[in-house]
Amino acid sequence: MGIKRYRPHQGHTILAKWEQEELIHSIITQNVDGFHGEAGSVRVAELHGTLQKLHCQSCSKEYSSEKYMHQDYQCECGGILRPSVVLFGESLPTDAFQMAYDEAEKAELIIVLGSSLTVTPANQFPLIAKENGARLVIVNQEPTDFDLYADLVIHKRKIGEVLMEIEAAIEE
Ligand SMILES: [Zn+2]
Known part of the structure; x- marks a missing residue:
């Protein structure tokens, strides 16, 4: 499978490190590549599931995607x-959705990284966080409809570069 040719990039690695250092608590993602887990992140709500796993259509038993190889x-x-x-047309995994909801509700800060926030329900989490007192930062190439709710907006920058800059600033 071609999928395995791609690997997590530095942005994933930094986010995993920040979780270890308790700078961030969790990640909510719509990506199905499983890169956050591969990079070492533990608390990841994968709203659209993951290609790293397979499951049986009859009994639901889970397997690693290695089996396909x-x-x-x-x-x-x-x-x-x-x-x-x-x-x-399928519904989202309830455990991932519930985790994302809980995390958004109690967040002090929510950082949107590279999402145009056009897909429901994932685009609701920044607002849920905001309504519960969180600060909202949006880092995205293009403007989003949610920019007006954000405390800080960063456009036209690569996510990895922004994260590396923050990481360098923390290390100093
Ligand atoms: Zn089975």
């Missing part, structure tokens, strides 16, 4: 395995 598409129960991602 070996062209093994069957569960031990005989059921067919599928990637654990949310497909169009």
